[in-house]
Amino acid sequence: MKKxxxxxxxxxxxxxxxxxxxxxDSTTPAQDTPPAENNAPEAPETPAAGGELTxxxxxxxxxxxxxxxxxxxxxxxxxxxxxVKVEYLAYADxxxxxxxxxxxxxxxxxxxxxxxxxxxxxxxxxxxxxxxxMFDDTDKSEIxxxxxxxxxxxxxxxYEYPLVVTAHCMAVNLDAFKEAGADQYLDMATRTWSTDDxxxxxxxxxxxxxxxxxxxxxxxxxxxxxxxxxxxxxxxGTFTNAAHDQYTWDDPLNVKALEQLKSMPGITFDxxxxxxxxxxxxxxxxxxxxxxxxxxQQLNPNLADTGAxxxxxxxxxxxxxxxxxxxxxxxxxxxxxxxxxxxxxxARIDNAKTFIKWMCDSxxxxxxxxxxxxxxxxxSAEGTDLSAIWADNDIMNDYQVxxxxxxxxxxxxxxxxGARTEWWTMLQKVGExxxxxxxxxxxxxxxxxxxG
Amino acid sequence: xxxxxxxxMSRALQKRENITGYLFMLPSLIFFIGxxxxxxxxxxxxxxxxxxxxxxxxxxxxxxxxxxxKLTKDVDFLEALKNxxxxxxxxxxxxxxxxLWVSSAIxxxxxxxxxxxxxxxxxxxxxxxxxxxxxxxxxxxxxxxxFNHVLKGAGLIEQNINWLGDSKYALWCIILxxxxxxxxxxxxxYVSALGNVDQTLIEAAEVDGATSFxxxxxxxxxxxxxxxxYILVITTINSFQCFALxxxxxxxxxxxxxxxxxxxxxxxxLTEQAGHFGYANAMGVVLAIFIGLLSALQxxxxxxx
Numbered sequence: 001m002k003k004x005x006x007x008x009x010x011x012x013x014x015x016x017x018x019x020x021x022x023x024x025d026s027t028t029p030a031q032d033t034p035p036a037e038n039n040a041p042e043a044p045e046t047p048a049a050g051g052e053l054t055x056x057x058x059x060x061x062x063x064x065x066x067x068x069x070x071x072x073x074x075x076x077x078x079x080x081x082x083x084v085k086v087e088y089l090a091y092a093d094x095x096x097x098x099x100x101x102x103x104x105x106x107x108x109x110x111x112x113x114x115x116x117x118x119x120x121x122x123x124x125x126x127x128x129x130x131x132x133x134m135f136d137d138t139d140k141s142e143i144x145x146x147x148x149x150x151x152x153x154x155x156x157x158x159y160e161y162p163l164v165v166t167a168h169c170m171a172v173n174l175d176a177f178k179e180a181g182a183d184q185y186l187d188m189a190t191r192t193w194s195t196d197d198x199x200x201x202x203x204x205x206x207x208x209x210x211x212x213x214x215x216x217x218x219x220x221x222x223x224x225x226x227x228x229x230x231x232x233x234x235x236x237g238t239f240t241n242a243a244h245d246q247y248t249w250d251d252p253l254n255v256k257a258l259e260q261l262k263s264m265p266g267i268t269f270d271x272x273x274x275x276x277x278x279x280x281x282x283x284x285x286x287x288x289x290x291x292x293x294x295x296x297q298q299l300n301p302n303l304a305d306t307g308a309x310x311x312x313x314x315x316x317x318x319x320x321x322x323x324x325x326x327x328x329x330x331x332x333x334x335x336x337x338x339x340x341x342x343x344x345x346x347a348r349i350d351n352a353k354t355f356i357k358w359m360c361d362s363x364x365x366x367x368x369x370x371x372x373x374x375x376x377x378x379x380s381a382e383g384t385d386l387s388a389i390w391a392d393n394d395i396m397n398d399y400q401v402x403x404x405x406x407x408x409x410x411x412x413x414x415x416x417x418g419a420r421t422e423w424w425t426m427l428q429k430v431g432e433x434x435x436x437x438x439x440x441x442x443x444x445x446x447x448x449x450x451x452g
Numbered sequence: 453x454x455x456x457x458x459x460x461m462s463r464a465l466q467k468r469e470n471i472t473g474y475l476f477m478l479p480s481l482i483f484f485i486g487x488x489x490x491x492x493x494x495x496x497x498x499x500x501x502x503x504x505x506x507x508x509x510x511x512x513x514x515x516x517x518x519x520x521x522k523l524t525k526d527v528d529f530l531e532a533l534k535n536x537x538x539x540x541x542x543x544x545x546x547x548x549x550x551x552l553w554v555s556s557a558i559x560x561x562x563x564x565x566x567x568x569x570x571x572x573x574x575x576x577x578x579x580x581x582x583x584x585x586x587x588x589x590x591x592x593x594x595x596x597x598x599f600n601h602v603l604k605g606a607g608l609i610e611q612n613i614n615w616l617g618d619s620k621y622a623l624w625c626i627i628l629x630x631x632x633x634x635x636x637x638x639x640x641x642y643v644s645a646l647g648n649v650d651q652t653l654i655e656a657a658e659v660d661g662a663t664s665f666x667x668x669x670x671x672x673x674x675x676x677x678x679x680x681x682y683i684l685v686i687t688t689i690n691s692f693q694c695f696a697l698x699x700x701x702x703x704x705x706x707x708x709x710x711x712x713x714x715x716x717x718x719x720x721x722l723t724e725q726a727g728h729f730g731y732a733n734a735m736g737v738v739l740a741i742f743i744g745l746l747s748a749l750q751x752x753x754x755x756x757x
Binding site: 121274416417424 | 721
């Protein structure tokens with residue numbers, strides 16, 4: 001009797017395991033089946049006008065906030081009958097999730113990010129759908145030319161439909177600058193300053209506060225556009241060549257900038273901080289300047305909820321362009337939009353294109369752009385003027401002074417992920433006191449070698 | 453086993469019992485084969501290929517031992533290997549020695565006091581590693597951390613120490629956290645092992661005039677050898693596989709890159725590079741070989757003892 005019971009128990013456990021493990025979703029598209037066969041669904045469960053989509057989005061402004069995104073996707077669903085299932089990615093592990101999904105052939109229909117991922121990485125490897133057919137001559141004339149170029153692969157295919165753009169900048173604690181008498185070096189009208197004035201300001205701040213006032217953060221790649229822009233702008237160095245096929249950060253001008261930064265007691269090379277960490281320390285009022293900044297931070301009321309443009313203790317934050325010798329800084333751009341993964345299901349691809357058209361080129365584009373809290377990547381969308389949508393927001397209006405300083409979008413250079421790793425590792429070595437010229441040459445060489 | 457306990461059991465009965473036993477094992481076996489054995493085989497096979505996420509198929513192209521040859525020249529990997537060995541060499545003996553010392557001091561205490569000590573030392577083990585790490589991160593913080601605050605307040609340092617951002621300190625800070633999270637289980641095991649040492653042998657040794665040290669070394673230590681071996685092997689494996697602390701605190705920077713972290717970084721972050729899965733798996737195979745060799749050595753030494 002005991003043994004019979006044991007047998008029954010064992011069989012039950014096995015059956016339970018089989019039952020739990022073998023439930024393959026019959027609605028999942030057969031990824032290995034050639035697309036042509038998938039184009040003819042036998043019995044669509046939803047009407048042709050309906051259907052469903054999966055969207056994975058990185059935290060691009062409020063596109064990372066569920067309540068804001070739900071509002072706009074619900075409006076889309078009400079309009080088109082296509083439901084949208086959204087998954088929110090973090091920059092810390094978002095790439096891992098997407099890469100794992102690609103490997104497991106379960107990538108989402110839509111992904112929202114920038115050209116460095118959509119064009120240089122996933123588009124380049126053939127995972128994304130070419131969106132060229134979505135752009136007519138009117139679209140091309142309306143969309144920011146630099147954004148359009150960045151979203152277009154060197155093979156001519158377009159892997160991202162741009163929605164919003166911004167310029168990455170730096171920020172200063174204006175009250176601290178005034179206290180140290182360093183505000184004289186800031187041109188608040190143009191939000192620019194010269195490299196000499198930057199050096200004088202840092203020295204004045206250090207003399208006053210007796211601790212580092214700025215951090216060249218290099219724990220990881222998070223926010224590294226800030227350290228790149230700082231180094232490149234100080235003496236006019238470049239990160240890549242114009243053709244975007246070679247990393248040129250071993251430029252002597254960059255070496256000069258790094259040597260200058262390393263020699264300044266007010267600047268620390270901090271391998272315990274990434275961009276996000278630096279912002280927190282800046283909000284705490286410990287650092288007096290942040291190199292990882294853009295309009296999203298300027299609008300952020302911070303964790304202490306003291307209000308937009310204020311530190312946790314209420315000191316005024318001013319956004320600034322990076323210091324340059326020429327007075328004409330070249331700011332790193334942020335371009336974000338949508339790409340479509342080629343999952344082999346034409347109906348879903350069509351639905352995804354409907355989604356993109358609705359968000360990026362229709363009267364609803366205003367809402368989609370405002371959800372992101374950045375600037376529209378185009379001047380108008382199907383007759384709706386987008387140039388003045390932030391007229392009611394002083395901070396956004398002020399910030400537009402930086403947009404003409406948008407520089408080359410070099411993030412589309414081949415081997416970008418590897419190059420970023422080389423960059424922050426190089427900064428760590430420089431911070432530890434390694435020979436700067438040799439270190440820069442080694443790591444730039446590694447980046448070029450890995451890019452092939 | 454069935455034969456020994458039931459020598460007169462009929463063959464049919466034995467067979468039936470064996471089948472029942474295997475059926476009980478089956479669920480675990482399915483998991484073990486599915487999630488340990490098969491991935492291990494795949495790992496070994498792909499370490500000989502240029503497998504990556506972009507090409508069709510799991511195994512990529514066969515490249516022989518070139519991944520392993522490349523590893524011998526990979527500066528990052530060699531540094532990670534060095535750091536991993538430092539962690540193992542430092543943490544394993546210290547964890548064992550400290551837990552043995554603490555256990556010897558507390559195992560004779562009365563029930564509630566002993567339980568309290570066991571709880572204190574076991575707390576970091578049962579607390580989530582993320583929570584523990586976050587607290588340590590606050591304490592190590594370059595700008596607002598308590599360590600800098602106290603040291604500065606005591607006049608021992610003038611400028612803050614960047615504990616996790618300076619390669620002079622970062623790896624040792626990681627080892628310290630690893631130490632605190634690793635000693636709990638060995639202490640509990642040693643307390644239990646010390647409590648189970650045969651008292652008659654101890655008394656006999658004492659009657660024969662053995663000193664306290666001789667009693668410990670010749671009687672207690674010898675009887676605790678299986679426990680020590682288990683602790684050594686487990687601590688060694690855990691130290692070799694140190695990942696979460698690195699990921700959460702330094703991301704492999706400031707001289708804290710380890711082989712486990714390098715595997716993760718190569719496999720999942722450097723996805724643009726050709727053959728990254730194969731190369732990362734080659735690192736995994738090398739790590740497994742080292743763990744295997746060290747564990748075998750520990751088994752052999754314990755056996756000789």
